Amino acid sequence: MIVKGNGGALEVIHGEEEDEGAYKMYSPIMKVLRECNSFFLQGLVSVQGECRPLLACGRQVGVIRPDVACYLLDYPQVFTPTPTAFLMHPQLDSYAKRSSAVDLVLRDLRAKNVLSALRGWRDERFCVWGQFGVGEPLFEIERSAVTPLGIRAYGTHITGYTHSPEDGRLRIWVQKRAFDKPTYPGMMDSMVGGGITAGMAPRQVMLKEAHEEAGIPEHLASTAVAAGCVSFFRESERGLHANTEFVYDLELPPDFVPRNVDGEVDSFEAVTVEEFLSRVMSAKYKLTSVPVALDFLIRRGFITPDTESQYPGLLELLHVPLHHLYAPHAPTPTHSCPPASPPPSPPSESPSNALMLSEV
Structure with a gap:
């Protein structure tokens, strides 16, 4: 269920419950997109049970499942529990203090080997935002900890394409991930993709990853066209x-062949649109990159209302309203975040007990 804060009252909205017959009615594309949005379609209730929001400086920044909550209870000086939420402790009143305290907890949990996601420790830092692009981020966190804490993650993808000199048909570049990658090893993926690390903007990450993953020189990568965003909640x-x-679209010269630089890609292949869709729909394609691929095919007119009967639902599941699901909380004088420099701190914190997993 989704629980909305509506003043002092709580409104409960139940997620979808479907039987096998209803599932069979979905098209193959819709089935894959529904898998990409399993948590959203469950009504924001985990298979582990009811979740609690993680709040920092008046914003919901995470979602804590019961299997993670039981470990966070050991660190009340960082993650202060209430019956309905976890609050970043009010004494952690700056970006640096919050980042350092959370890092110490995560390293301890990693040493205890209790969270499987932390076994893929990356030594990469992601920013945790109250609202992306508004003010400054609240703290930074080890990349592998994003999923266990339900933190919003941001990334960039390039769909690289060319036109065959033989027949003029569109060819789309697909990468095969290296077999030693900590996540999704050996699976097919977008030509270029990478998370937005702390201190970098989306376009900077796009240019960096274009070089590292596919050896695309900056003068060529800089011609990539920003084509919007996709979002999902799985x-x-x-x-x-x-x-x-x-998401970025990049038309490449017919004679350009990507070559990996950082060791994270096994190989590349240019395929027809029909073959591309076949691969995207297969179990060998990285599931969290499927929305990027489908978005490209929709924008280029290869998936239309004529080819996909459930087109409106498909479009909605490519743009889940995460911005509104991670809702602000009304400030109170009890838990405030004084201005911190650098970077400046966002608005004051609230210990509101409403489970703000929506506000849709």
Whole structure:
């Protein structure tokens, strides 16, 4: 169920409950997109049970499943529990203090080997925002901890394409991920993709990843066209994936062949649109990159209302309203975040007991 804060009252909205017959009515594309949005379609209730929001400085920044909550209870000086939420402790009143305290907890949990996601520790830092692009981020966090804490993650993807000199038909570049990648090893993926690390903007990450993953020189990568975002909310064994991906289209010369630089890609292949869709729909394609691929095919007119009967529902599941699901909380004088510099701190914190997993 989704629980909305509506003044002092709570409104409960139940997620979808479907039987096998209803599931069979969905098209193959819709089935895959529903899997990408499993947590959203469950009504924001985990398979583990009811979740609690993680609040920092008056914003919901995470979603804590019961299997993670039981471990966070050991760290009340960082994650202060209430019956309905976890609050970042009010004494952690700056970006640096929050980042350092959370990092110490995560390293301890990693040493205890109790959260499977932390076994893929990356030594990469993601910013945790109250509202992306508004003010400054609240703190930063180890990338592998994003899913167990239900933190919103942001990334960039490039769909690289070319036109065959033989027949003029569109060819789309697909990568095969390296077999030693900590996540989704050996699976097919977008030509270029990467998370937005702390201190970088989407376009900076796009240019960086274009070089590292596919050897695309900056003068060529800089011609990539920003084509919007996709977003989805999925649950997996590693936790909750509340992802927003900035998507870019890049037309490449027919004689350009991507070559990996950083060791994270096994190989590349240019395929026809028909073959691309077949691969995207297969179990060998990285599931969290499927929305990026389908968005490209829709925008290019290869998936239309004529080819996909459930077109409106498909479009909605490519743009889940995460911005509104991670809702602000009304400030109170009890838990405030004084201004901190650098970076400046966002608005004051609230210990509101309403489970703000929506506000849709």
